Amino acid sequence: MAMTRMRSPQMRSPLGRAIGLGSAKEGVEHWWRQRMTAVALVPLVLWFVVAVIGLVGADRAAMVAWVHNPMTAVLLILLLVATFYHAALGLQVVIEDYIHGEAMRLTVLVIMRFLCIVFVVRGILAVLKLALAA
């Protein structure tokens, strides 16, 4: 009667209290990493756009010479890592928002992360191959 109507002193449902799971406390870390990669990407993206415009019309030799520069190689790898890290964090939120079935959500999340890793490794290896070629 009155018991069930009584407001919980904590703002949690009776079921929530019975199950007893707290927040995973991972939200802040996700938020912070998304911001860190975003801050890093602002100068990296601007550098990349200017560099790519500079390469318009250039042949492969000019492009290879560009990547051969250690500074370019470092910035390209940083760009790749920040881009795919930021993308994985952002896509995770989108997937969690729109896919409600637990099994499906987990499956898509895992596939998305694997793909991000595959592409970033492919990109880094390509940069290294061009940068380290004699």
Add this chain to the structure above:
Amino acid sequence: MISDPRPLSPHLQIYRWQLTSVLSILHRMTGIALAVGAILLVSWLGAAADGPGPYAKFQNFLGSWIGLVLLFGWSVALFYHTCNGIRHLVWDTGHGLDLKSVYASGWTVIVATAALTIVAWAVGLSRWGL
């Protein structure tokens, strides 16, 4: 019979869009597009590393109609997501959150995106010999 006179949920044909929500949706949409577009960046680097043959193939693709449309869409998305991302970073510091500032920064993002896109393509196309 429906006797409740309360309005129904917004009907898209008469719905009055707000700049704020449209830009928010666009941020997410361009984010997804850029995640897919990042594959383009990896393909370019990969093609260059694989040799002259694959690189020529990739360059031909980029120079084709579909390639140029993809590249244009990618550049607009990149400029928009970057500008609006900076807007978000400013918000994260607790600044510019009142309605007037939100609209002012929103229009600034639109103008900056258009300007950056036009400048980038004007310089790029002139270098390409067009």
